[in-house]
Amino acid sequence: MENLPSPLVIEILSRLKDSTDLARCRVVSNTLNEASYEVRSLTLVCSMSRYLKSRSPETKHLITPFKTVLKNLVLRSPNLESVSLGVDRSLGGISFDDVEDESDDLHLTDFNFIQDWLPSLSKSIKSLSVSDFWVQSCWRQSQALSLISSTCHGLVQLVVRNAWLVVDGLCLMPTLTNLTLEFVRLDDEDLNMLNTCFPNLTQLNLIGVGGLKEPKINLPHLRTCQWSVSNAPLSLNISAPSLVDFHLKCIKPRLLFLEAPSLSNFNLSLENTDELVLKNCGNIQCLQLEVECFSLGYILSMFQRCVAVERLSLDFVRKTPRVVDVGADQVREFGLDMLLNYFPNIRYLSLGSEAWRVMESSFCRGSLENGIETKTLKELVAYIVVLEIEFTLAFIFSVLDKCTQLGGVSLLIHSDVDPCVAGNLISACRTKFPGVRWRWGIWKEGIKDTWVSDGI
Amino acid sequence: MAQEASSSTSSKTISLKTGDGEIFEIEASAAKQMKTVQRLIDDLGDDITIPLHNVFSKELPKIIEYYKKDITGEITKDFEAEFVKDLNDDEVKVLFLAANYLDANKLFEFLSQNIADRLESKSVEYVRKYFGVENDFTPEEESKLREERAWSFRGIKEDE
Numbered sequence: 001m002e003n004l005p006s007p008l009v010i011e012i013l014s015r016l017k018d019s020t021d022l023a024r025c026r027v028v029s030n031t032l033n034e035a036s037y038e039v040r041s042l043t044l045v046c047s048m049s050r051y052l053k054s055r056s057p058e059t060k061h062l063i064t065p066f067k068t069v070l071k072n073l074v075l076r077s078p079n080l081e082s083v084s085l086g087v088d089r090s091l092g093g094i095s096f097d098d099v100e101d102e103s104d105d106l107h108l109t110d111f112n113f114i115q116d117w118l119p120s121l122s123k124s125i126k127s128l129s130v131s132d133f134w135v136q137s138c139w140r141q142s143q144a145l146s147l148i149s150s151t152c153h154g155l156v157q158l159v160v161r162n163a164w165l166v167v168d169g170l171c172l173m174p175t176l177t178n179l180t181l182e183f184v185r186l187d188d189e190d191l192n193m194l195n196t197c198f199p200n201l202t203q204l205n206l207i208g209v210g211g212l213k214e215p216k217i218n219l220p221h222l223r224t225c226q227w228s229v230s231n232a233p234l235s236l237n238i239s240a241p242s243l244v245d246f247h248l249k250c251i252k253p254r255l256l257f258l259e260a261p262s263l264s265n266f267n268l269s270l271e272n273t274d275e276l277v278l279k280n281c282g283n284i285q286c287l288q289l290e291v292e293c294f295s296l297g298y299i300l301s302m303f304q305r306c307v308a309v310e311r312l313s314l315d316f317v318r319k320t321p322r323v324v325d326v327g328a329d330q331v332r333e334f335g336l337d338m339l340l341n342y343f344p345n346i347r348y349l350s351l352g353s354e355a356w357r358v359m360e361s362s363f364c365r366g367s368l369e370n371g372i373e374t375k376t377l378k379e380l381v382a383y384i385v386v387l388e389i390e391f392t393l394a395f396i397f398s399v400l401d402k403c404t405q406l407g408g409v410s411l412l413i414h415s416d417v418d419p420c421v422a423g424n425l426i427s428a429c430r431t432k433f434p435g436v437r438w439r440w441g442i443w444k445e446g447i448k449d450t451w452v453s454d455g456i
Numbered sequence: 457m458a459q460e461a462s463s464s465t466s467s468k469t470i471s472l473k474t475g476d477g478e479i480f481e482i483e484a485s486a487a488k489q490m491k492t493v494q495r496l497i498d499d500l501g502d503d504i505t506i507p508l509h510n511v512f513s514k515e516l517p518k519i520i521e522y523y524k525k526d527i528t529g530e531i532t533k534d535f536e537a538e539f540v541k542d543l544n545d546d547e548v549k550v551l552f553l554a555a556n557y558l559d560a561n562k563l564f565e566f567l568s569q570n571i572a573d574r575l576e577s578k579s580v581e582y583v584r585k586y587f588g589v590e591n592d593f594t595p596e597e598e599s600k601l602r603e604e605r606a607w608s609f610r611g612i613k614e615d616e
Contacts, residue, residue, distance in 0.1 A: 004588070018576070020607070024608045027580050027605060028583045
């Protein structure tokens with residue numbers, strides 16, 4: 001049995017996912033004890049069972065407080081480059097009614113707690129992640145950001161979840177390139193402090209960040225961004241010359257302004273907006289849209305300079321349950337021509353079930369003119385529900401007649417559709433268009449798509 | 457068939473000789489992923505059989521299998537899970553040391569994570585055996601350390 005040299009032992013110890021295992025390893029031998037202090041990363045999670053034991057009268061005296069454990073681990077490992085602490089996601093389900101005390105033993109973004117151990121890592125730390133305990137943190141304002149910014153001179157990545165953060169005293173953090181705030185109330189209404197103090201961000205994730213009024217993201221080096229926001233902000237403004245990949249999920253902002261000349265992949269989920277301004281966004285190649293049906297015309301018209309779009313995914317936000325809404329169909333006419341008109345160069349098209357449904361019924365009412373052939377579309381993916389097989393088949397065949405270079409068609413049929421009907425649909429398609437590369441699958445809301453190669 | 461340019465590595469194979477004298481063939485593009493091997497090729501030339509004194513015929517085929525998949529971009533989580541499924545802790549340790557010697561970064565990262573995962577919730581005695589270390593604490597030192605870290609001694613798996 002070969003002994004592993006110290007550097008290799010450190011490599012392994014560094015990858016232990018839970019620092020509880022690391023702490024135990026320190027009891028193994030003096031060598032491992034010393035090696036463990038060279039470990040560069042620390043991960044400590046408070047599990048549900050630990051939380052419950054710390055509350056139960058029989059066991060609470062046996063449990064070392066989480067904050068104490070963390071402090072001790074950090075103070076003995078002066079070279080830590082990465083620290084990740086938090087409560088398990090299951091504790092997110094605890095509501096105020098379940099909690100009888102006002103303790104702050106798991107308030108992890110508490111200034112005084114962080115001050116006890118973070119300064120000792122000021123030179124080494126590069127990545128910090130704190131997942132706070134919502135029940136204890138949501139009503140306690142935290143000055144953690146000012147402490148982190150003034151202490152951590154080389155921090156590259158910061159992740160904070162489930163906290164209430166103020167930006168008073170926030171200092172410049174020129175080395176920070178990755179920032180993730182998830183379910184955080186941020187007292188920086190227009191994101192002014194964020195833009196000023198984190199100017200070199202390349203990756204920004206703002207998921208469920210509240211407290212914003214008219215936020216503007218203005219970051220010259222930002223390359224990827226994920227922004228998921230409620231309907232509270234009045235406007236959303238993004239100006240990012242290096243942005244390549246952008247996911248935006250919002251509801252009905254009055255104004256949405258985007259200036260992103262390098263943007264290549266844009267995923268936009270938006271019910272409606274009074275004003276959509278896309279400035280210099282002509283390089284978008286891959287576009288995913290999820291919008292309200294009625295707003296489609298307006299939104300598409302704002303994309304008319306985006307002729308570089310080659311891949312398009314479209315679906316409509318479903319506000320009512322999946323039921324045929326006759327009223328809505330009579331108002332909205334929508335066909336392939338409309339899409340090809342705005343995006344003449346698309347080679348790949350993916351249609352969600354609502355988009356398909358509206359297109360199919362528009363076609364079957366005969367209310368759209370059959371436009372000219374198109375040679376650019378090569379691949380189609382669609383999520384379908386078969387209500388009347390003749391209509392669905394007629395629509396599919398019309399698409400194939402129109403798109404003469406369409407070589408690959410992948411259809412996912414809803415799992416509630418009768419297998420016989422699905423089977424008939426598949427054989428009819430194969431018979432009429434044998435040259436097409438057909439792929440079949442099954443879809444259902446909330447469940448991962450299943451692909452089936454031969455029949456269902 | 458056109459003559460292959462001498463700089464083309466697409467179908468060239470390299471011969472590797474293990475510490476116990478066996479010879480294995482590996483594609484040049486896979487050899488590139490093992491920095492130690494590549495350094496030897498740069499020094500000795502690629503027509504010669506490269507000697508690997510610290511790697512043996514038991515583990516080299518497995519390493520070659522990994523990098524064959526790597527050059528075709530087929531390494532998935534499923535493949536990696538299957539790759540280590542039937543290996544016991546000592547076999548993984550031997551592969552890990554070989555990956556370290558060969559400076560084969562991807563395999564090294566994967567195996568170090570796998571070993572860390574295997575040690576999850578294992579007892580102190582198990583870890584001692586695994587790393588092959590002697591307990592060099594006095595009984596008093598050990599009991600003090602255990603007491604300080606009492607919180608970490610719950611939920612330990614039974615040793616196999």
